[in-house]
Amino acid sequence: MTGRRRPSSRPLRAAAAALCTAVCASVLTGCGAVLPNDAEDPPITVMTWAPEGTKATNMPGMPAMAKAFARWVNGSGGIHGRKLNVVTCNERNDAVQAARCAQRAQEEKAVAVVGSYSQYGRSFISPLEVAGIPYIGGYGLTQEEFDSPYSYPVNGGQAALLVGNGRQLASRCKRVALVRPDTIAGDELPQLLDTGLRAGRRDAAHDVRAPEDAGDYSKQATSALEGVGADSSLGTAAQGAALDGSCVTAALGNRTGTFFDSFRRVQEDHPKVRIASVLGSVRQSLVDSTGGGSSPLEGTYATGWYPAPDDPRWNPMKKVISTYAFDDNRIDPNDPGTQTTWIGYTVLRSVLMSLRADDISARTVRNALDDGHAVDTGGLTPTLRWGYGDTLHVPNYSRIVNADVTYQVVRNGRLVAVRKGFVDMAKTLEEYHPAD
Known part of the structure; x- marks a missing residue:
């Protein structure tokens, strides 16, 4: 006799136990215990x-x-x-x-x-x-x-906004002054705005740096007006001619309202600039808080990323x-x-x-x-x-x-679209060459 062994029953018992466990997991009954509910998936x-x-x-x-x-x-x-x-x-x-x-x-x-x-x-x-x-x-x-x-x-980002704002203003303004934050993030804004102005065959903007947390911007408002041709030594008619087609644009975030308070006061001693244009920073809430339809922002042009x-x-x-x-x-x-x-x-x-x-x-x-x-x-x-x-x-x-932007204007106290659809700034942005 060769004395062959009978196969062990242990593998069979293990397989049966595994099968019972699998059945238990699916029906939660039949093996002498009820499994707890699954934990909720993590957020x-x-x-x-x-x-x-x-x-x-x-x-x-x-x-x-x-x-x-x-x-x-x-x-x-x-x-x-x-x-x-x-x-x-x-x-x-x-x-x-x-x-x-x-x-x-x-x-x-x-x-x-x-x-x-x-x-x-x-x-x-x-x-x-x-x-x-x-x-x-x-x-x-x-x-x-x-x-x-x-x-x-x-x-x-600000690249598309500034270039778009330059293109928007170039069709309406002979001279432009930019009031922007005196920060690292703000240092690139003049070059971007100038890229848009150049695309519209206008000269570079007068750059006015401003603290982003100031409570008064009279000094910056005066500098902006002087940068677009204001000269108190000239008579009223001469000043008006000098400022014809001049624009001031501000990129000061939610300090833009503070800037325009100062700008309005300074304007009392200067002929009014034809257009005061701001970008991104102009919100309907700012127009509402400054008088709605009688707001000094009436007629202001703004460049945005999205629909009005x-x-x-x-x-x-x-x-x-x-x-x-x-x-x-x-x-x-x-x-x-x-x-x-x-x-x-x-x-x-x-x-x-x-x-x-x-x-x-x-x-x-x-x-x-x-x-x-x-x-x-x-x-x-x-x-x-x-x-x-x-x-x-x-x-x-x-x-x-x-690189799409939208052109908007404050009209009858509401910020509305100047034209339908988006304006693609991709080609103009490709002409942007930052200074070394």
Whole structure:
């Protein structure tokens, strides 16, 4: 006899136990125990930062809009059933705090930073790059937002605004003065405005630097008027002739209202400049607070990124605000910061919904965007995508994919479109050559 052994029954018993376990997991009965309910899927965390409560430009509506967007998404079923968790950070218009906000995004395991405002790109972009976190829909103040491969801008930033403003004013103004912040972010604005003016065959603007947190801008207003030809030694008629076709444009964020208070007082001793033009900084709330139809801003031209505030394409955003943030007075639907946040989160939601629920991370979000995921913003911008070949060829602004602007004017106390549709600044921006 060979003495062959009978097969052991242990493998059979193990297989039976495994089968019972699998059946238990599916029917939760039949094996002497009831399994607990599955834990709820963890939320998807993102971050939004902006300065609040500072003496300079504040953007409290951006984090407030982010929170409202999250409430709307979560009230509509979430992202594949997972909740969207928005963490906010006060950037305080401070370089150190901007870096801390970026570090906190890493600590919170944020899959993206969305719809945020900061003039300290050098401080926040490096920590985000180290952590691999994409920056979607920043306000567009800094060059870093337009040259970092981790940044996905939804507009052309200040570059498109200034170049567009120059083109807009060139058709109406013989001489232009620019009043802008005396900051690193503000230093590039004159060159950009001049690019637009040159495209319209006008001379460079008179550059007036101004502190971004001043309570009075009389000195800067006087300098602007002198820069476009005001001369108190001339008679009234001669001064009027000298100032014919002169324009002053200001880019001082929410200090623009303060500047125009000073400008109006200084104008009492000078013939009035034909057009006082501001960009981006002009909001319907500023027109309302300065007199509506009788506002000194009546007739002011403005360049924006998006359709005018009365455009019906904003209705979905306004509905979300009225439903999920109706009592939050920080949110102004006509503010470009609020609007940029809405568009940034529209991009985020589109990308997240394209991913598997169990495969959402900073890496997969970034990969989807880099692979050319296309986002329809309901006509508020052209279709947005950041794949290879989608970016424009603009020196120092290699991440721009949308160079469209809109021309607007204050008419009868309302900020309305001058012309239908967008004006593409891509070709003009390609002529921009920053000084060394």
